[in-house]
Amino acid sequence: MRTKNQETLDRILKFVNKYYQEHHSSPTINDVAEGVGVARSTTHRYLQELSDRNLIDYSRG
Known part of the structure; x- marks a missing residue:
């Protein structure tokens, strides 16, 4: 499995x-x-990674 790009993880978390x-x-x-x-599929994988690291509470759906 490829490792996640830390810069992209940081950008997603910040976003x-x-x-x-704001909302x-x-x-x-x-x-x-x-x-x-980034693509939706990439976003999903990165959100799951952030959730696995306990940085966000992500549940699909």
């Missing part, structure tokens, strides 16, 4: 936190993908 502060709700995968400029 999720900023989005939550008082969690972003969708589409919001994150568009906001960070």
Whole structure:
């Protein structure tokens, strides 16, 4: 399995936190993908990685 790019992980985490502060709700995968400029499938994998590291609470759906 390929390792996750730390810069992309950081960008996604920063986007999720900023989005939550501004909207008082969690972003969708589409919001994150568009906001960070990566594919939805990549976003999903990275959100799962952040969840595995206990940096976000991510549950699909």
